[in-house]
Amino acid sequence: MSVGAGAxxxxxxxxxxxVGGALIATAGSGYRLTILHQRDYPVQADxxxxxxxxxxxxxxxxxxxxxxxxDAVIHAAGIASVDYVEHxxxxxxxxxxxxxxNVVDLVLKKDIKFVYLSSNxxxxxxQAPYREGDSTNPVNQYxxxxxxxxxxxxxxxxxxxxxRPILMYGWQPPHARANPATWLIDRxxxxxxxxLVTDVYExxxxxxxxxxxxxxxxxxxKTGIFHIAGQDIVSRYEFAQLVAGxxxxxxxxxxxxxxxxxxxxxxxxKNTSFLTERMQADLGLDPLPLREGLExxxxxxSPLTLSSHT
Numbered sequence: 410m411s412v413g414a415g416a417x418x419x420x421x422x423x424x425x426x427x428v429g430g431a432l433i434a435t436a437g438s439g440y441r442l443t444i445l446h447q448r449d450y451p452v453q454a455d456x457x458x459x460x461x462x463x464x465x466x467x468x469x470x471x472x473x474x475x476x477x478x479x480d481a482v483i484h485a486a487g488i489a490s491v492d493y494v495e496h497x498x499x500x501x502x503x504x505x506x507x508x509x510x511n512v513v514d515l516v517l518k519k520d521i522k523f524v525y526l527s528s529n530x531x532x533x534x535x536q537a538p539y540r541e542g543d544s545t546n547p548v549n550q551y552x553x554x555x556x557x558x559x560x561x562x563x564x565x566x567x568x569x570x571x572x573r574p575i576l577m578y579g580w581q582p583p584h585a586r587a588n589p590a591t592w593l594i595d596r597x598x599x600x601x602x603x604x605l606v607t608d609v610y611e612x613x614x615x616x617x618x619x620x621x622x623x624x625x626x627x628x629x630x631k632t633g634i635f636h637i638a639g640q641d642i643v644s645r646y647e648f649a650q651l652v653a654g655x656x657x658x659x660x661x662x663x664x665x666x667x668x669x670x671x672x673x674x675x676x677x678x679k680n681t682s683f684l685t686e687r688m689q690a691d692l693g694l695d696p697l698p699l700r701e702g703l704e705x706x707x708x709x710x711s712p713l714t715l716s717s718h719t
Contacts, residue, residue, distance in 0.1 A: 417440050419480065421482070464508035464511055466622070478596045482525070484525050488505065505555065513566055525559070528555045530547055540686070549675040559634075570632050571633070572635050573637065577615075580709060605666070611642070611682055612685075615639065626692065642682040655707055
């Protein structure tokens with residue numbers, strides 16, 4: 410990305426994940442980006458400064474804020490594996506809640522725009538589709554942690570924006586954790602039979618549209634909670650069938666099962682699909698149909714970088 414004169418200076422924590430990669434790809438010349446990540450590998454993005462900083466480390470964060478002036482902070486860092494957090498609650502709490510507290514404290518000292526990335530995991534899946542003001546009631550540890558993070562942000566930083574993306578797909582940056590689409594594409598390329606549940610529903614979100622929504626939140630100075638999602642509400646099995654169709658892969662490898670087939674994983678809400686009225690009215694973004702989002706992903710032709718998916 411090229412950087413123009415007078416560009417807005419934006420810090421992105423968790424900058425090498427799926428959302429971070431999409432934000433970098435869509436920022437344009439109006440932004441000067443600084444990204445934080447934890448792993449020791451090169452970040453290949455022109456015009457982007459990258460630092461290895463753990464948001465749990467208040468001293469590291471404070472030093473970074475002391476060396477740079479930022480106009481906005483997008484906080485996307487934190488362990489996001491639902492199954493991992495279920496069995497490593499203390500680590501999940503430190504990574505998400507303590508890390509968010511550290512970032513918020515520094516944002517408040519600088520009086521800058523703050524955007525926090527939350528999750529659909531804050532809901533129990535019993536009364537979908539959900540609006541932003543609906544009551545939260547998570548069914549797993551990750552969801553409980555995200556609720557605590559939201560409460561912290563709303564209490565300390567009432568002018569912040571909380572963006573709740575739903576299940577996201579897209580080409581992840583190198584070394585990032587795979588998402589449901591890239592995980593599935595890899596398995597189908599290898600000819601591996603794959604079981605997908607038919608009783609868990611979301612309206613999947615293309616990462617590029619999630620990034621577009623976040624940039625609009627910042628550009629328009631929006632506050633409060635935003636549900637960001639795609640148009641089509643589908644099960645994971647239906648999602649997989651469409652991925653196979655768009656990418657020209659063998660759908661006979663896909664096998665429908667119910668959630669009981671995977672008894673060892675963290676509990677999942679059955680239907681956390683979102684209503685996107687605020688996304689449409691306040692941000693001027695219509696949710697993408699799933700097929701269109703997958704076709705955009707295919708058209709990008711990004712090389713596939715794989716890692717574990719949970």
